[in-house]
Amino acid sequence: MFEDLESQEIKENSENKLLLVDGMALLFRAFFANSYGGTVRRTSSGVPVNAIYGFVKYFMDAVQRFKPTHVVCCWDMGSQTFRTSQYDGYKANRPSAPEDLIPQFDLVKDVVASFGVPNVGIAGYEADDCIGTLAKRHSGDAHVYVLSGDHDLLQLVDERISVVIMKKGQGNYAVYTPEFLLEERQLTSEQVICVKGLMGDTSDNYPGVRGIGEKTAHKLIQEYGSVDGILENLDSLSKTVRAKIEADLEMLHLSRELARIRLDVPVELEFDLCGWEIDRQRQRVVGKFEELEFKSLMALIS
Incomplete structure (x- = not known):
């Protein structure tokens, strides 16, 4: 049993709230959730966009639910990291990304940027390390919500950092606080x-x-x-x-x-540059949605 979001008290609106998005986790989840019977959504010119389409829906649902004042999206930057140097077999069993997903890696970052949200990734580190570093660094500036489907991130949970695990079905979350982590898993x-x-x-x-x-x-x-x-x-x-x-x-x-997630990644990011300001960005987002033929998603930003 996981904690219902409605039953958990979310911090008052007067406090800054930073949403750290595990971009690759959302993108892969969206790709497979939006490949019905092997059919992939494409633009009229044939560009696959099913993962981006689903990503935007997940992303906006989380923004509307948690109402962040600041948002950052973190990404993996290739398969070679300090962990593969430590252990040759690390993630060596992972299959290659689906062919239709590959061109969406760069396109989704363009969409994220159109929202005015910084894309963060550091070569040699994983997105988890960037998330961990930014979460700890800015937990004094805001209450941090880490959005992912990756339970490895539960090691970041503390009084100022909540890890939001996406469950089956859009809008279904388990929000891990120190108390809930201890209750559910009997672990710190x-x-x-x-x-x-x-x-x-x-x-x-x-x-x-x-x-x-x-x-x-x-x-x-x-x-x-x-x-x-x-x-x-x-x-x-x-x-x-x-x-x-x-x-x-x-x-x-x-x-x-x-x-262990690293908390000392050399990522430079000013907190004030992460402010969520959809009103200022709406025209950029509309332009990107029109380019990708996401007419049905326009209501999410209206």
């Missing part, structure tokens, strides 16, 4: 990293400790508090679990490092 944000270090991540293709799955990882972290707490109490573990950890100790440390 720091412990999210420890669990990932133990169990690994099949999506990102790092193994953690072989033979330790999610249930065992949760149980160990809840009992000992952290990976370090487990290692300080190896004698208290069952012989089987202890043997697994000792056999994969190096990979445990590496997996925990791979799971």
Whole structure:
């Protein structure tokens, strides 16, 4: 059960609210949600735009729901990052992007820019790292809402940072605060990293400790508090679990490092330049919608 948005008290309008959008997460979700039976929405000239169309709907729904004063969209900048340097297999299992999605990568950034929203991405880092850095940096300037479908971002949750996980169906969100994270998963944000270090991540293709799955990882972290707490109490573990950890100790440390979102990315972005001002940008957005033949989306900006 996740927390209904209506049941959670959102900060008063007098406080700044920064919406950090995980652009690639929204774009991929939109692509597959808008490829009905293999049919892809295209402009009259044949340009695929189904992912952008869905992205705009997701984006505007979140803006209308959370009413941010400031918005930033973060993007991955290629598959090679500091993590692939640390571990060759990192995300090596990921398939190539669908052919019809590739031309939409640049087009969607043009649409985001037309809203006056900064597109942020740093070569060598993932969007998560940019999101984490900006969230921590500006949590003193605003209450931060991180919009994504990626549960890895739950490690960012604190009293000033809420992680908004998109659920099935547009407009359906789980809003994670420290209290809700503890209620639902019996974990703190720091412990999210420890669990990932133990169990690994099949999506990102790092193994953690072989033979330790999610249930065992949760149980160990809840009992000992952290990976370090487990290692300080190896004698208290069952012989089987202890043997697994000792056999994969190096990979445990590496997996925990791979799971940790960086908070020190060299991204330069002035908070005052991220203000959400749709009234000033409406003509630019209209022009972009006309170019992409999004007539049915005009009502979202009226």
